[in-house]
Amino acid sequence: MKRPATDFPSLARIWLQQIAVLSLKEIRQLLRDRALFIYTVYIFTANIIIAAGGASNELRDSPVRVHDADRSVASRDLIYSFQPPRFRLAGEVDSAAEALRLLDRGEARMILDIPPDFAESLRRQRPAHVQALIDTSQANTGYLASSYAARIVARFSEAQVQRNIIRAGGDPRNLPTIRNEVRVWYNPDLNDKWFNTISELLTMVTVACILLPAAAMIREKERGTLEQLLVSPLTPLQIMLSKLLSMMLVMLCGTTVAIFGIMQPLYHVPFVGSVPLFFLLAALYAFTNAGLGLVAATFARNSAQVGLVVLLMVMPIVMLSGTWTPMESMPAWLRSLMYLSPLRHFIEVAYGILLRGAGIGLLWESVAAMAAIGIALFALGLARFRRQFA
Numbered sequence: 001m002k003r004p005a006t007d008f009p010s011l012a013r014i015w016l017q018q019i020a021v022l023s024l025k026e027i028r029q030l031l032r033d034r035a036l037f038i039y040t041v042y043i044f045t046a047n048i049i050i051a052a053g054g055a056s057n058e059l060r061d062s063p064v065r066v067h068d069a070d071r072s073v074a075s076r077d078l079i080y081s082f083q084p085p086r087f088r089l090a091g092e093v094d095s096a097a098e099a100l101r102l103l104d105r106g107e108a109r110m111i112l113d114i115p116p117d118f119a120e121s122l123r124r125q126r127p128a129h130v131q132a133l134i135d136t137s138q139a140n141t142g143y144l145a146s147s148y149a150a151r152i153v154a155r156f157s158e159a160q161v162q163r164n165i166i167r168a169g170g171d172p173r174n175l176p177t178i179r180n181e182v183r184v185w186y187n188p189d190l191n192d193k194w195f196n197t198i199s200e201l202l203t204m205v206t207v208a209c210i211l212l213p214a215a216a217m218i219r220e221k222e223r224g225t226l227e228q229l230l231v232s233p234l235t236p237l238q239i240m241l242s243k244l245l246s247m248m249l250v251m252l253c254g255t256t257v258a259i260f261g262i263m264q265p266l267y268h269v270p271f272v273g274s275v276p277l278f279f280l281l282a283a284l285y286a287f288t289n290a291g292l293g294l295v296a297a298t299f300a301r302n303s304a305q306v307g308l309v310v311l312l313m314v315m316p317i318v319m320l321s322g323t324w325t326p327m328e329s330m331p332a333w334l335r336s337l338m339y340l341s342p343l344r345h346f347i348e349v350a351y352g353i354l355l356r357g358a359g360i361g362l363l364w365e366s367v368a369a370m371a372a373i374g375i376a377l378f379a380l381g382l383a384r385f386r387r388q389f390a
Contacts, residue, residue, distance in 0.1 A: 018234060022242030023249070026216050030250065036215060043204040044254035048262050051200035052193045059144040063090035065108040067099045072119035074160075078130065079112065081152045087145075103135055110134045110145050122160055186355045193267045194355070199323050201258050202350055205251060205282070206318060206343050209289030210296065211310050212247040217297035218306045236386050240294055244378070247293075248286040255282055273353035277360060281349050281367060288342040288370050291377030298384040317341050345369045 031037055064087050068075050082089060090108060093099045099111040111133040121128035132149045136142030162172040187194055220229065229239055256279075263269040271278075296313060300306035319325075320334060321343040327335050338344050345366035352358035360367065 015238070019238050019242050019245065022234070022238065023246040026243055026246035027250065029216070029219065030212070030246075033215075033219075036212075040208060040212070040250065040254060043208060044201075044258045045262060047204060048197055048200055048258050049266070051196045052263075052267050057140065057192050057195075058190075059086050059141055059148060061088040062086065062109045062141065062145050063088050063107070064110045064112055065090050065099055065102055066092045067094075067096055067111065067113045068092060069116040070114050070118040074119040074122050075114045078114065078118075078153070078156050081156055082112065082149075086148050099133070103133060106135070108135070109141070110149065112149075125164055191267075194269050197263045197267055197269055198350065198354060201255070201263070202323055202343065202347060203318050204258075205255060205285070206289060207310075207314055208251050208254065209247070209286045210293040210314060211307075212250060213243050213290040213293035214297040214300070214306045214310055215303065216243045216247065217294060218300060218303050221297075222302055236382060240378075240382055240385060244287065244290040244294070247290055248283055251286045252279060252283060255279070269354070271354055272357035274359065278350075278353045281346075281353075281363070281370075284367065284370055284374065285342060285346045285349070288374030288377060291374055291379075291381050292342075294381035295377060295384065298381060317343050322347055339369070340373065342370050342373050345373075 030040070061084060064082050066079050066089065068079060079089070087110075093102065093111075096113060099108070099113065102108045103111055111131075113131040113133065115129060115131075118128050118130065130153065132146070132153075134142050134145050134149070136146075165172045165175070184190065259269070259271065264271065292313060293310070296309040297306055300309050320330065320338050321341050322338075323343065327338065327344075330338070348366040349363050349370075352363055
């Protein structure tokens with residue numbers, strides 16, 4: 001007498017129940033692991049606050065020392081054009097040699113050197129020269145200081161030209177001019193806290209999505225429970241899916257706390273686009289990076305090794321993805337290589353939805369790339385897992 005075959009819906013229900021039980025087990029183990037749990041809470045809360053309150057990318061109160069060899073009305077007008085919030089006059093020096101010593105000791109970021117014939121050259125309508133010596137040991141602030149200084153001197157020069165035209169009996173308003181009207185979109189106040197918090201969130205999501213599944217897999221190896229799972233009526237696919245889904249849920253909860261509990265109430269970071277679309281694509285990104293974490297776990301034997309492997313993966317992904325630096329500043333071969341990074345595509349998704357309100361019609365290429373990378377990484381991790389414990 002033949003046994004009746006179990007119908008497919010019943011098998012599927014049992015298969016899914018097993019994954020749900022395993023996923024709940026992973027979440028409970030994470031809650032019991034105090035160090036990893038505290039770290040997970042930290043990266044989605046305090047770390048976002050630190051990133052928002054950290055050093056600004058803008059130039060603020062850069063100290064300027066002045067060597068004024070002319071001591072005229074025109075030289076004083078130029079000197080007092082360097083005003084806060086960009087610059088701060090830190091006093092005068094008696095000689096150019098003393099100015100250079102202050103620059104070498106780091107007591108001044110910029111030296112403004114005005115020659116003795118500055119006002120006379122302006123009066124005779126000849127080119128007048130000034131020199132700005134800028135400390136660029138910090139490249140970003142040095143570049144900003146030189147840019148703002150050039151704009152200040154250009155405005156001062158334009159004002160002198162207009163005065164000369166008026167003295168000659170002309171009207172500067174009759175001269176042809178080019179008006180540059182700049183419209184700033186998506187961040188009209190140029191609030192760098194928006195950029196800092198979103199960039200830090202993307203970085204920490206990447207770390208969590210790779211580290212947590214890898215740590216869950218290594219935990220099974222270290223405690224010797226992985227072999228027990230393999231001899232149970234479970235498949236390698238179920239074991240990997242449970243770790244992936246549970247850590248995806250943790251990442252989505254952390255992202256929710258970071259955005260709606262910290263970034264919006266404290267720093268007013270906008271959420272212009274669709275909330276369900278963002279979290280759906282964040283789940284896809286978590287799936288993609290979780291596959292990378294499971295691949296990392298197959299190369300490691302203990303927690304120390306998986307930490308090193310994850311660090312080796314995360315650092316180039318974050319630093320070369322365009323999170324903190326534009327992709328356009330990288331060599332062409334490196335830009336092409338970084339299209340294999342899931343974070344490169346999630347940046348377009350996150351900024352597009354949060355700040356620009358973009359929909360799936362504009363983001364489908366990034367979504368397709370993330371999905372393809374995620375499937376490939378998960379398949380690679382599953383293949384290595386089966387090979388190790390076959």
